[in-house]
Amino acid sequence: MSEVRVGEADFDVAQEYARLRDSGGGTGAIATFTGLVRDSGDLSGVTGLYLEHYPGMTEQVIEDLIRQARERWQLRAVRVIHRVGTLKLTDQIVFVGVASAHREDAFAACQFLMDILKTSVPFWKKELTESGEHWVEQKDTDVRLGDRWGE
Amino acid sequence: MSEVRVGEADFDVAQEYARLRDSGGGTGAIATFTGLVRDSGDLSGVTGLYLEHYPGMTEQVIEDLIRQARERWQLRAVRVIHRVGTLKLTDQIVFVGVASAHREDAFAACQFLMDILKTSVPFWKKELTESGEHWVEQKDTDVRLGDRWGE
């Protein structure tokens, strides 16, 4: 059971959690990650983000990542949501939720999906501030975190 | 900002998430973990759990763990809930939620708190089945996962 959504619409973490929880009596562990627009990134005084993606490719790459995660860990349900378009401070950007029998698998798959989302899925963020805008640079930390999962 | 609750009452993940999210414009990452009663553990055909704790000590040890987590990582909000008493299949047992500027800190602190909850906080689980009950044994995996954080 897995679901991928990419689009402008916001998401409801309560609803996503409810669906992860509704994955049968074998589920003992649910790990979730949510990313929010924060007030400082490459720039300070961030008031919003503009998120661009490569429609069609994005969804395929995420589906493929979920397949990889299911090969590495025992997963009972996976949900990935990524928003695009213009977002404002404190808005939700991304949700990754994983249900498994065991917490190790749930945590590992959730981190794997977030790490690879940052380095191998065609999304680009532009930071918006009062005084201008700026395409976010890929971070060395993100490359390192992505690399730790091998290929 | 942190909160610890130990008791029989169930919890609402949506409400916990809302409080983590309401931690200011510097929050960019929220990691959560929820543990559920699953149908097999040491025994198969588990119909419920009985959870015992050491009132007074439990809360103190968790507060101390949160202090340790705040020394190791930059955290903006932490919420830990652990239920006790009799729970049935698919009931929620434990919630750990962490808000931070960055996802590495949120994930690491969330995993640290879960791992140490399993090895150093005075909770004990008894599995209940149609044919009897059984105090859960501490797992070598849990000891290994707890040890990875050093002391």
Next chain:
Amino acid sequence: MAEDTVTIRYFARLREELDTDGESVPCAGARTAGDLLAQLASRGGPWQQLVEGQPVMIAVNQAMARPETPVQPGDEVAFFPPVTGG
């Protein structure tokens, strides 16, 4: 609680197998948690499991402790199986 006793508490499997959740025991002079365990185990029967077989965890005044942790009169000492929460 008399000044020359310590309060002992038992939890989970130990509580059930010893058929008590606690008691007061005399504690004259300097002792360790390990001394207390040995004294209780000498009662024989189910009490022997306090020093044999599966490991017993110790808390003194609601903080995790070890057999060598000193125990004073008035202290609260707890013995329990390895924890399994989370």
Next chain:
Amino acid sequence: MAEDTVTIRYFARLREELDTDGESVPCAGARTAGDLLAQLASRGGPWQQLVEGQPVMIAVNQAMARPETPVQPGDEVAFFPPVTGG
């Protein structure tokens, strides 16, 4: 789309700096994504950044690719800056 062309797509900073989100370019015979990059860069001006300075990521038919990945007529080839989602 004619059979002897490839569709090129540009995203994010590249889309803005090249002032286009895509085009069709001739592609006779066997080529690689790197050959296409070099051909486009030879236009000069902002196009030179396709082979100089900040790295350019490549996708061929919506799958991550490398400069040595072969490109056939009819393919969709995308060039973009390192990704920054999540």
